[in-house]
Structures are given as C-alpha cells and as structure tokens.
Amino acid sequence: MLKTEHQFRRFSLALLLGSLLLMPGCGGNTAGPKAAMEEAPDFKIALFDGGDFQLSAQKGKVVVINFFASWCVSCGEETPHIEKISREYAPQKVALLGIAVDDTEKKAKEFLKKSGLTIPAGLDRTGKIKDTYGIYGMPTTFFIDKNGKISYFHAGVVTEELLRHEIDKLL
Template sequence: MPTATPVPTSTPTPVPTATPSPTPVPTATAKPAPTSTALPAPTPVRIQPRATRETGKAIDFEIETFGGETIKLSDFEGNVVVLNFWASWCPPCRWEMPFFERMSQEYEDQDVVFLGVAISDTLENVRAFAEGVGVTYPNGLDETGEIARDYSVVSLPTTFFIGKDGNVERRLSSAANEGVLKVCLRGQLRPRN
C-alpha cells in the first residue's frame, strides 16, 4: 500500500532563536607613552686571542699523526711549511685536499713540507677521509682545539705558509687550488736579499 507524502506548506513555521547579547567595545585608557632613557654606552672590551698568527714566529705544537708518529712543527724548521687546518665535514676542505696532496709530492724535493691539522671532527672521520683521498703528507687531529686557538683559526679551511726561518709569512682563509698554492709557494721559495 502506498504511503502519503506530506505536502509542503508555502510558509515555514518559525523556530524560536536566542537573541545574542551585544559585546561591549573595550574602551582605551590613556596611558602616557613610556619615555626612553639613554643607557650609557658599553665600554669596549678588546678580546685578544692567545696568539694572532698573521705574521711573526709560528707557535710550536705537537701532534700525533694518523700513522701514530708524534711530530712537532719545529721538527720542520729550515723548510717551508704549508700548515692546513681542515675537517672532513667541510666541503671546501674536501675540495682542496687532492690539490694539497699533488703539491706536496711536486714540492717534496724543494724543502717544502705540507702538514694537515684536522679540527672539530672525529679521528675516525678524518682518518677515513684522508685515506680515501690518498693523502701521504703528515696529518693529525687537534683533539683539544688548542692548536687552532693558537693560530686563531675561525673558518675552514685555513692555511698558513711558514718560512724556513719559522715565521708565518702568509695566511689564507679560503680553499686553495694548485694555482693558488704555487703562487704562495713561489713567494716562499724566492731567494731574499
């Protein structure tokens, strides 16, 4: 049997609704603007690193190489020393390392010694990276950061060119390719009057 569907009416039946109460508008209270008082200027403090190695006598240090040998920078006095600070996680350091290896071989008969000091890294990582590149020149890890502090190393890579007399002749705070290394070494190997 069919069921009847109610026919809609033309006027809907109103449904009672709640009347919203008005929200009061906050009133601003006039407060005086805070007055600015000038503070005394701080007294400048000059922070001196333990050593600034732009020029002057290179600071001697001792480091254990990845091969287990303990060496001192002073062991190489009488040679030009290319002292390179690096880390395995540093892309520019990784980029320049093969150039340093090639140059160390090219200049080994010219009284030039390359020496790498890894910082802010683990022995496992730096040793693996150096072995992967095939680095043959002495490298070690500055585990305490003391050597890097002594040389005021604040960015990587940083390379120092130390003359045969043990004085720092040049600091390079960027990655170096063969051309840059050759120019820097040419200045170190030139006879001085």
C-alpha cells in the same frame, strides 16, 4: 606598487645580510688567524701514521699547514690540489701538514683515505692548536717561512696556483 617594491628590496637585502652572518665556518673566509710575519706558535701533534710533528723541528724548511675537517665540503674540494703540490715539492725543503679540527680521529682518517690525501696529518684533539692559530673557519692554510715566521694565511679553498705561488716565494 612602488612602496611594495621598495619593501621587497629592503627585505631581500636584510635576508641576504642575515644569511651571510649565519653561514657556517666551512668554506667561508671567516678566519681570524695570527698575523703574517709573526713567529708561528710552536706545537707538537701526534700523526695518524704513528709519528709526530713538531713545528720547531722544521726550521730551515717551508711549512704549509692546512686545517681541515671531515664534515667540511670545501675541505674536500681542495685535497686534489694539496696532494698534487705535495708530490711536486716533495724533494724540496717543504713540509706539508694536515691538522683535523672539531672532528674525530676515525672520521678524519676516513676523509683522508677517501680524498686520497697522503700528507702527514693528525688530529687537534683539544682544540689548542686551532685556538692558538685563531682558526674560526675551514679550510684555512698557513704558509710558514724557513725561519718559522708566518708568511701568509688563506681562509677558504686553496688552489694549485695559490699553493705554488706562496711556496715559491719562500723557497
């Protein structure tokens, strides 16, 4: 009896560890992004509304970049928080940007419409921005200071409290 119980515990532990290793990136804290206080790599992305966003043109503003995908359940959980914060900080020098990755334009636009997220957003068509920022899981959010340095990144769902705290530190 004792041997069987011990084997069951070992099997359960192995199963748990194995499943953690095989979990998909969505919602997990598996990102290995650029380190905090590094210069944020510049990029230009076409926005769904027809304009474009160039990071280097945002100097003097706090920038919050949220990497998401339409198929990511966790990404949908955080959209109300991001939308509320975007409205709260709109008059201040804060630029929020959504970047859809590993997705199609049609699905990303549908995701934004369905979730009610109105921040400027675009599709990383080639995956270059995702790769440059070291994104391995979604959602992942970067906070960039007024001088263009990465202040903090968060892998996983962001809350209003986290967004507010990190933005307020940079204002």
